[in-house]
Every structure is written in C-alpha cells, then in structure tokens.
Amino acid sequence: MLKTPESNQKPQWLVIIRLLRWHKPEGRLILMIPALWAVFLAAAGKPPLPLVGVIVLGTLATSAAGCVVNDLWDRNIDPQVERTRDRPLASRALSIKVGIVVAIVSMACAAVLAFYLNPLSFWLSVAAVPVILLYPGAKRVFPVPQLVLSIAWGFAVLISWSAVTTTLSPTTWLLWGATVLWTLGFDTVYAMSDREDDRRIGINSSALFFGKSAPVAIAIFFAGTMLLLGWVGVLLHLHLPFWISLVIATIAWIWQSLRLRKPQLPNSVYGEMFRENVWIGFILLAGMIVGSF
Secondary structure, three states: OOOOOHHHOHHHHHHHHHHHHOOHHHHHHHHHHHHHHHHHHHOOOOOOOHHHHHHHHHHHHHHHHHHHHHHHHOOOOOOHOOOOOOOOOOOOOOHHHHHHHHHHHHHHHHHHHHOOHHHHHHHHHHHHHHHHHHHHHHHOOOOOOHHHHHHHHHHHHHEEEHHHHHHOOOOHHHHHHHHHHHHHHHHHHHHHHHHHHHHHHHHOHEEEEEEEEHHHHHHHHHHHHHHHHHHHHOOOOOOHHHHHHHHHHHHHHHHHHHHHHHOOHHHHHHHHHHHOOOOHHHHHHHHHHHOOO
C-alpha cells in the first residue's frame, strides 16, 4: 500500500507549524528562559510588561527562524537521521521555496519587534543574525558546533538586559556565561541521541567531540552554570527564594549527570533530560523574580 505524502494528509499550515517546531514548545521555551532571566534581573523583578511581551514574541520569532534555517541547511542530511527524517523539508512535505518564505517572514517579525528596543539592543539583535544563520554550517566544519549555538543563545541575555538598562555590566556577562554553559550542557545531552547517525554521516557534535567523557563535560558545564548564577545572585543581592531555586536546579543537574553515566541509555532518555531543563530554567526564573523583592 502506497504512503500518502504528508502534504496531502494535512493542511499546509499544519505542516508549517511542524516546520516552525511549534508542536514541540520545549525548544521555543528554552530560548525564552535566559531572555526572561535577563529582563527580570536587570529590572529587579519588575520589568515593563510591554517589554516582556516584546521579548517573548521576539524569542518565538527568532527561534522559529532558526529552526527553518537549520532545516534548509540540513534538508539532505535530516532524512538520514532517525530523529529528524520526518521533518517537513527532509520528508519533502514542504518545498524549499516555502521554507525560504517562512524563514524570511519569521526574521521579518523578529526585525519589527527589534525596532521597539533601544539602539544597543537593536544592534545586538542584528549581530545575532549571522550566528543564527551560520550555526547549521558549523556542524560541518567545527568540532563543537553546540558552542556556536550557545553563543547564539547568549545573545538573548545581552539583548534583554540592555533593553532594560541600555548598557551591559559585568553582571550581564556573568549571566551570559551561565547561559552559554547551560546551553552547552543541555544541547550536548540532546546531541547524545544522534551520535551514531552523526558519526555515520560525518556531522560534528559536542557529544562526539567529548566521546566517552561527554557525561563529565556536561557535569562541568552544569557546575559552571551553577557557580556563575550564584555569583550573579551575590552581586544582585538576591534573596532566599533564588537560592532555594538554585539548590533545586543543582540537585536536578547532579541527578542528570549521574544518570548519564549509565551505559546504554535509551535515546528517549536524552530527550527527557532536555525537557527537564526547561522546567529547571523556569524554576530558576521564579526564584529570580521572587528573590528580587
């Protein structure tokens, strides 16, 4: 029995939602989290609500554009990877032309929102674009492409903090460092599920780069995240709720690091750990907000 192409099974707008990954909100939320960390910490827990709305919509538009650009780069690679073979461009459920149009619209939405920001934040938004566009190519030439992704994630902190204060302080860079290390940690976990496919195809990833030492590297990244967030808490004189949230996050990261040491984990476990980091991020956000008062 012949399979009906996905494009004939579902309306195109539903397939575009899958292209934007809106059916998997954890990937959108995990970019939004450090942006919200920054905007609430910079504003001592009380940022202007319109600005929060712009930050939320901006991260949604930017992450959507990043997903489409990634899929355009990888449209001939994704069919060879178990986890990604059903993506709309990989499965040819959508054409390259549609993918390019969706990417342009997403970037245009992000650009319109960026005009709401002050000049520093706007130009930081512009500076983030090349990093977002080049990340998929980094997988082909750079041994640790997750570092490029982490730097892209770090722009969320710089843009959001400067949107409140119109400047970047040493505390901003500590929060940026914490975000970069956290992203390196959870995205290396995510990459562990694709190790065999990536090795066979010849694609780089931090999971392959660190090899058997990947669980140790991830533990170090999470430990660095905890230390830098603690430093931020000291400098901003955050109160008990923040420290409670940091203890909870640290326990969760230790538990993940210990689980990663077990041999022959099912690939589904790595996706579960990635989603757990979304909850960890929101717990920290709650601690930052309440701990600011």
